[in-house]
Amino acid sequence: MTEQLVDVKALDAVLHRFSRVRRWEQYHSPKNLAMALTGEVSELVEIFQWLTEEQSRSVAKDPQTAQAVRDELADVLIYLVELAAALDVDLNEAVNAKLARNALKYPADPAA
Amino acid sequence: MTEQLVDVKALDAVLHRFSRVRRWEQYHSPKNLAMALTGEVSELVEIFQWLTEEQSRSVAKDPQTAQAVRDELADVLIYLVELAAALDVDLNEAVNAKLARNALKYPADPAA
Amino acid sequence: MTEQLVDVKALDAVLHRFSRVRRWEQYHSPKNLAMALTGEVSELVEIFQWLTEEQSRSVAKDPQTAQAVRDELADVLIYLVELAAALDVDLNEAVNAKLARNALKYPADPAA
Amino acid sequence: MTEQLVDVKALDAVLHRFSRVRRWEQYHSPKNLAMALTGEVSELVEIFQWLTEEQSRSVAKDPQTAQAVRDELADVLIYLVELAAALDVDLNEAVNAKLARNALKYPADPAA
Numbered sequence: 001m002t003e004q005l006v007d008v009k010a011l012d013a014v015l016h017r018f019s020r021v022r023r024w025e026q027y028h029s030p031k032n033l034a035m036a037l038t039g040e041v042s043e044l045v046e047i048f049q050w051l052t053e054e055q056s057r058s059v060a061k062d063p064q065t066a067q068a069v070r071d072e073l074a075d076v077l078i079y080l081v082e083l084a085a086a087l088d089v090d091l092n093e094a095v096n097a098k099l100a101r102n103a104l105k106y107p108a109d110p111a112a
Numbered sequence: 113m114t115e116q117l118v119d120v121k122a123l124d125a126v127l128h129r130f131s132r133v134r135r136w137e138q139y140h141s142p143k144n145l146a147m148a149l150t151g152e153v154s155e156l157v158e159i160f161q162w163l164t165e166e167q168s169r170s171v172a173k174d175p176q177t178a179q180a181v182r183d184e185l186a187d188v189l190i191y192l193v194e195l196a197a198a199l200d201v202d203l204n205e206a207v208n209a210k211l212a213r214n215a216l217k218y219p220a221d222p223a224a
Numbered sequence: 225m226t227e228q229l230v231d232v233k234a235l236d237a238v239l240h241r242f243s244r245v246r247r248w249e250q251y252h253s254p255k256n257l258a259m260a261l262t263g264e265v266s267e268l269v270e271i272f273q274w275l276t277e278e279q280s281r282s283v284a285k286d287p288q289t290a291q292a293v294r295d296e297l298a299d300v301l302i303y304l305v306e307l308a309a310a311l312d313v314d315l316n317e318a319v320n321a322k323l324a325r326n327a328l329k330y331p332a333d334p335a336a
Numbered sequence: 337m338t339e340q341l342v343d344v345k346a347l348d349a350v351l352h353r354f355s356r357v358r359r360w361e362q363y364h365s366p367k368n369l370a371m372a373l374t375g376e377v378s379e380l381v382e383i384f385q386w387l388t389e390e391q392s393r394s395v396a397k398d399p400q401t402a403q404a405v406r407d408e409l410a411d412v413l414i415y416l417v418e419l420a421a422a423l424d425v426d427l428n429e430a431v432n433a434k435l436a437r438n439a440l441k442y443p444a445d446p447a448a
Contacts (some may be wrong), residue, residue, distance in 0.1 A: 019170055019219035031163060031259075035384065037156065043378075045373045049368055049372050053141035073203060076168070087181055094183070097152040106134055157259050162260075235342060258383075268373065272370050281366060301430075315413055318410040322406075323350065
């Protein structure tokens with residue numbers, strides 16, 4: 001049974017309109033969107049690369065870094081939703097199916 | 113004004129419980145999650161790297177590749193939601209703010 | 225003045241022949257090679273993602289991980305040399321120029 | 337038998353001194369260097385993400401893009417050599433071993 005775990009329909013509609021009125025659809029092949037997604041994730045990684053794990057937990061204390069982190073997370077989500085649309089994938093179904101398999105693959109620690 | 117464009121609260125709750133009962137929280141620093149996100153995005157990129165853009169548009173025709181694509185998109189979303197949680201970022205607010213700035217930065221094509 | 229800091233000519237020749245006799249040249253556009261490079265780097269990142277920095281310094285103690293690390297480093301170098309060739313870039317010149325600018329940009333610590 | 341395919345010893349020595357006099361060694365764990373490598377590769381990918389494969393073959397025609405490409409290739413090589421040093425891996429040996437296995441794994445096209 002598929003639970004409603006994520007709902008990105010409204011974002012999907014907004015992005016579709018956004019690309020159409022900018023004539024960007026011609027560039028949005030899955031291949032190109034996957035590359036763009038890589039770029040955005042790497043901008044996230046760059047924020048953390050010279051920090052210790054401990055420091056990485058408190059990046060939000062600096063307002064400028066906190067802003068950068070929010071922007072990069074947003075960009076990753078935006079390209080992810082565009083890529084899923086270009087591939088005609090329902091992200092909610094995909095996540096449900098993946099979690100079901102993860103639950104079998106990684107049993108819970110009985111002591112937790 | 114913040115619109116409701118994405119809702120990942122249910123997924124966030126499921127992932128939180130999933131990690132807790134597997135004692136994975138200790139590994140889930142933002143630094144580590146950002147690295148894991150990179151890994152998942154690259155598995156997506158690998159699917160497309162030797163395809164032409166045209167071929168990339170029809171990967172879903174092969175059922176095995178379609179399955180791989182769904183799984184990798186799900187994994188990216190899962191780590192993205194975990195990373196946003198670890199950083200205490202509201203993805204819906206972050207996306208709203210980013211889109212507002214993108215709209216100013218990239219004006220629509222008046223002829224579109 | 226350009227110093228001889230790296231020499232990849234022999235590798236370049238071997239890779240050129242390797243691709244030719246496998247008819248891979250058609251796939252080796254800079255765009256595709258850049259994607260492939262991403263994939264190889266991510267396989268490196270995956271080795272380290274759940275390790276602490278301290279643990280990452282001693283991955284070579286496990287022979288299987290040491291082998292994986294060597295293989296992934298080799299793959300990154302192979303695609304880097306192929307990409308430089310596809311773009312007609314002399315890596316030794318490029319590195320010399322970059323280091324000269326880095327030296328100006330990041331002054332040495334006088335106490336070091 | 338190990339052939340001399342790549343020689344990065346002089347670059348390795350220069351980078352070692354460069355980091356030492358800037359007191360950067362503390363940051364150069366394999367984990368961090370792998371992250372930095374990801375970032376540099378993604379800057380390369382960003383150059384190509386919206387280009388067609390055909391366009392990607394001629395990026396060097398624009399002098400500014402050609403410069404960007406040379407810089408990013410240099411950065412990838414720099415971090416790769418630093419990471420290999422941090423892991424005590426001989427890149428020439430690693431490449432020789434990898435190519436030997438690739439030759440067995442991917443037979444040549446007899447018609448080529």
